[in-house]
Amino acid sequence: MRARTNWEIVCTVDDLVPESGVAVWTEDGPVAVFYLPHRLPALFAVSHTDPFTGKNVLARGITGDLKGQPVVASPLYKQHFNLQTGQCLEDEAVAVKTYPVLLDGNNVRVEIPAANKESVAA
Amino acid sequence: MSKKTLIVIGNGMVGHHFLEQLVTTPAAADFDIKVFGEEKLLAYDRVHLSEYFSGSTHADLAMETADWYAENDIDLHLGEQVTGIDRDKQTITTPTAYYSYDELVLATGSYPFVPPIKGNEHPHCLVYRTLEDLESIRASSEGAKTGVVVGGGLLGLEAANALKSLGLDAHVVEFAPRLMPVQLDTDGGELLKRKIEELGVQVHTEKATTEIIEGADARLRMNFSDETHLETDLIVFSAGIRPQDALARASDLAMGERGGIIINDQCTTSDPHIHAIGECALWSERIFGLVAPGYTMARTLASVLNGDQEAAFTGADMSTKLKLLGVDVGSIGDAHGQTEGARSIRFNDEQAGHYRRMVISEDGKKLLGAILVGDNSHYDTLLQYALNEIKLPQQPETLILPESQGGAPTLGPDALPETASICSCHNVSKGDICGVIDAGCSDLGSVKSETKASTGCGGCAALLKNVVDSELEKRGVEVSKDICEHFPYSRQDLFNIVKVNGIRTFRTLIRDHGKGHGCDICKPAVGSILATCWNEHILATDHVPLQDTNDTFMANMQKNGTYSIVPRIPGGEITPDKLIVLGEVAKEYNLYTKITGGQRVDLFGATLSELPEIWEKLIAAGFETGHAYGKSLRTVKSCVGNTWCRYGVQDSVGMAITLENRYKGLRAPHKVKMAVSGCTRECAEAQSKDFGVIATENGWNLYVCGNGGMRPRHGDLFATDLSDEELIRTIDRVVMFYVRTADRLQRTSVWMENLEGGLDYLKQVVLEDSLGICEELEQHMADLVGTYQCEWKTAVEDPEKRKRFREFVNAPSKKDPVQQWTTERDQRRPLLEGEPA
Structure with missing residues (x-):
């Protein structure tokens, strides 16, 4: 019996870039991990796929905050996504998938939902 | 009730404006409207005719599209010349048909006057009025080297500009002792002549042409009454206009002694069902050869036909403000001081090439007229004083003195009365502008589209912006220049903060001068500012997260x-x-x-x-x-230059490479493009760049603040015949001033247009060092050039940086x-x- 969730090691602290994102490959596909050292918590993980274009680019967006919410702007057409909830600020109907993320010693772990594990196996 | 038929003869600017006005009135529903135009083309902007040679097409110049006519149910007959009017039967005739009318509007305009000189029928003797004329001039310029314009008035100088842009050696021959004799006095005319000659157009005044014969070295030879002569390949007559009144004359309408269809204050002729507007109409024994009075007539007539009993044309202000061949010329009201008791104050700076004259009333309280040459920055203020009869200050000379010599600042928008006319093309007063702002317009764009102000000749753009900003501020609408929610500053403010405080990271800047964590607006802007100030590698750890993905x-x-x-x-x-x-x-x-x-x-x-x-x-x-x-120098485009080209006069490729290597990597508020052409044929299209360099026999001419893209704009001539060193020094200064003072994502064109004082101000700062900052600008540029690094070279050599990829x-x-x-x-x-x- 598989555990309900799976905390996958995706990278180490050294791979992270402060105030920016990196892309990692998980069992659930491409995920963007952001490190915002002046916030608590400082780590965020959302899908790397831009929902407006289907392209894998979100980790390459500019981070920041708008009205207090931590956000990343898509590098393609500049829509903003809330890093905590995944909600798109410009379009209520659009959101990106978010993932729980934590620091485990020197490793960064992202929680991949087990239900998706089979269907997305690349 | 069946509809009446309204026929308009003539589809020029005034005829079109009349229709534009009429369709907004309830009366439009009472008429079936038919329009006849002799030209095959829809009404177009004749004021900017010479732009046809610098790339504008009929579509660019057209006042409206055919769709507009269709949408307003106007039956358009272009290329169908009206040949007769039968006033008894109320019909008009064309070569193909008869049409009945209930009301008839003559907007036939004028035709160019060709002086009765022997030989003027030569095929290379042309006129300058329609796009078709321009096509003939273009055809005639094939294989031609020189061109002469007969007539040194406003249109003549426009025509000379057209010849110059065709690459011809242009000459102007004027009968009077000075250029623009109607608008300018002797000193003003002299200065204008000097300035125009500096731009390469030869001016011959006091020349009466006696005959035109075959030339020896060129196609034609003009013999003058003083026994001198001039050889040329083509001649353009622009010696004034005559009202196009043949139809009216043939149908026995009352005419002026020297032509023109006599109209009353309601723009109606001696036949109550026939009206005339524009340059074909004679009001109070005057023909008005400018577009603004024609528009006023058009508006008056539209109101009259709409049943407005009060509507009346009561004359028009003939003040003009233009840029002829790049030289500012302004003339207001009684420029020659013909009013009884009028006195003049003159300011003449031959060094800077500025001439200003004020004509004031005997009691010294009112401004009657003015002349400006070389610098029109005082025009708006003077015009407001004259039109609104505002009481002059104690020492009226302060209005035309340079500020350093005690000159008064320009008249603020608050000082203008509600009746002050801001846009004379569309007759928009300050009161009209306040009205639409009260009705909900909250920015410049909406005021423009609501009132049409500044959409004609555009001469009032700066004044309009001032009035709108000031009125918005009065109503408590904050005109925010904040870059985003994180910094209550403009880009220029941030630049100064960074520079003065020696700030080297975004973190420090937002901690000390902003709030929150930044966003995709302020981060790249600050990244660009930091790069300009300190020129550190854009992938240095602190800078990476500031960059847009392209920069990263x-x-x-x-x-x-x-x-x-x-x-x-x-x-x-x-x-x-x-x-x-x-x-x-x-x-x-x-x-x-x-x-x-x-x-x-x-x-x-x-x-x-x-x-x-x-x-x-x-x-x-x-x-x-x-x-x-990057938001930085892209390319310096060049033609092949005198190394290979038979026509090149300088090494344009060499100069382009020098410029590109000098400015590469420089971070700016927006992208910057340059080009260098090796001769006046301009194959590198330099005038469409932020910095355009065109070779001359003596060096380089510099054009600044042009761009292509969504809203193309030709660069303005900034300095002429520069040596290599002077050229680079001048560009250094302009680039650096731009980088320091422009707003985020503001191209050089918009930046310059938003500088108070525009091009002239920029010239003062850069060419005359009016702010005393040129040395600093040059030093800053030298530092940046000295610390250039190829970002990719640095990146591939550094394993840490490579990890980012x-x-x-x-x-x-x-x-x-x-x-x-x-x-x-x-x-x-x-x-x-x-x-x-």
């Missing part, structure tokens, strides 16, 4: 998330070996290859992880980054599975959405 990865992201690569090819000059390397690299990585408009090669479809590998190869072959991803940090060999490709015209391209693989 030093390539241009395309729609599928891959990147394109543009290596620098200075001046567009490339060796065959380097070209082969580009080809080999493109082939190896299967990159779609295209030549850019900036004389470079763009390689598309590289993935993130391929970028450093590709650049290693390019750098080994001697390439540098082209900064196509891993597509997935935990799976270096993993390829992005989203990418799907197909082949088109033998090259790879991304699959479009929904396109089968």
Whole structure:
């Protein structure tokens, strides 16, 4: 019996870039991990796929905050996504998938939902 | 009730304006409207006719599209000349049909006056009035070297400009002792002559042409009454206009002694069903040869036909403000001081080339008229004093003295009365503007579209902005210049804060001067400012998160998330070996290859992880980054210059390479483009660039603040006949002043237009060092040039920086599975959405 969730090691602290994102490959596909050292918590993980274009680019967006919410702007057409909830600020109907993320010693772990594990196996 | 028929003869600017006005009134519903135009083209802007030779088309100049006429149910008959009017039967005749009318409007305009000189029927003797005339001039200029304009008035100088832009040696021959005799006095005319001659147009005053005969060295020879002569390949007559009144004359309407259809204050002729407006109409024994009075007549007549009993044309202000061949000329009211008791105050700075004259009333309280040459920055203020009869200050001379000599600041918008006319083309007063602001307009754009102010000649743009800003501020609407929610500052403010406080990181800046964590607006702006101030590598740890993806990865992201690569090819000059390397690299990585408009090669479809590998190869072959991803200097385009070209007079390629290498990598508020042409034929299209350099026999002419793109704009001539050193020094100063003071994402054109005082102010700052900052600007530029590094070279040599280019940090060999490709015209391209693989 598989555990309900799976905390996958995706990278180490050294791979992270402060105030920016990196892309990692998980069992659930491409995920963007952001490190915002002046916030608590400082780590965020959302899908790397831009929902407006289907392209894998979100980790390459500019981070920041708008009205207090931590956000990343898509590098393609500049829509903003809330890093905590995944909600798109410009379009209520659009959101990106978010993932729980934590620091485990020197490793960064992202929680991949087990239900998706089979269907997305690349 | 059946509809009445309204026929308009003439589809020029005034005829069109009349229709525009009429269709907004309830009366429009009472009429079936028919319009007849002799020309085959829809009404177009004759004021800007010479732009036809600098690239504008009929569509650019047209007042409206045919769709507009259709939408307003106006029956348009272009190319159908009206040949007769039968006033008894109320019909008009054309070569093909009869039409009945209930009301008839004559808007037939004028025709150019050709003086009765022997030989004036020669096929290379032309006139300047319609686009067709311009086509004839263009045809005649083929194989021609010189061109003469007969007539040194406003239109004549416009025509000379047209000849000059066709690459001809242009001459102006004027019968009077000075140029623009109607608008200018002797000193003003002299200065204008000098300035125009400096621009390469020869001016011959007090010349009466006696005959035109075959030339010896050119097609034609003009003999003058003083026994001198001039040879030329073509002649353009622009010696005034005559009302186009033949139809009216043939139908026995009351005419002026020297032509013109007599109208009353309601713009109605001696026949109550026939009206006349514009240059064909004679009101109070005057013909008005400017567009604004014609528009006023058009508006009056539209009101009259709409049943407005009060509507009346009561004369018009003939003040003019223009740029002739790049020289400012302004003339207001009684410019010659013909009013009884009038006195004049003159300011004449021969050194700077500025002449200003005020004509004031005997009691010294009112401004009656004015003349300006060389600098129109005082025009708006003086015009407001004259039109609104505002009481002059105690020492009226302060209005035309330079500020350093105690000159008064320009008249603020608050000082203007509600009746002050802001836009004379569309007759918009300050009160009208306040009205639409009260009705909800809250920015300049909406005020413009609501009132049409500043959409005619555009001469009032700066004044309009001042009035709108001031009125908005009064109503408590804050005109916010804040860059975003994180900084209550404009880009220029931030630049000063960074520079003065020696701030080197975004973190420090936002901690001390902003709030929150920043966003995709302020971060790249600050990144650009930091780069300009300190020139550190854009991938230095602190700067990475500030950059847009293009800057971060030093390539241009395309729609599928891959990147394109543009290596620098200075001046567009490339060796065959380097070209082969580009080809080999493109082939190896299967990159779609295209030549850019900036004389470079763009390689598309590289993935993130391929970028450093590709650049290693390019750098080994001697390439540098082209900064196509940055808000910075892109390319310096050039023609081949005098090294090869039979017509080139300078080494344009050499200069382009020098400029490109000097300014490469410089971070700016927006992209900056340059070009160098080796002769006046302008093959490098330099006038469409932020900085355009055109070779002359004596050096270089510099044009600034042009651009292509969505709203193309030609650069303004900034300085002439510069040496290499002077050229570079001048560009250094303008570039640096731009980088320091422009707003975020503001191209040089918009920046310059928003500078208070515009081009003239910029000239003062850069050419006359009016702010005393030129040395600092040059030093700053020298520092930046000295610390240039190729960002890609630094990046590929640094393993830490290279780590940034891993597509997935935990799976270096993993390829992005989203990418799907197909082949088109033998090259790879991304699959479009929904396109089968």
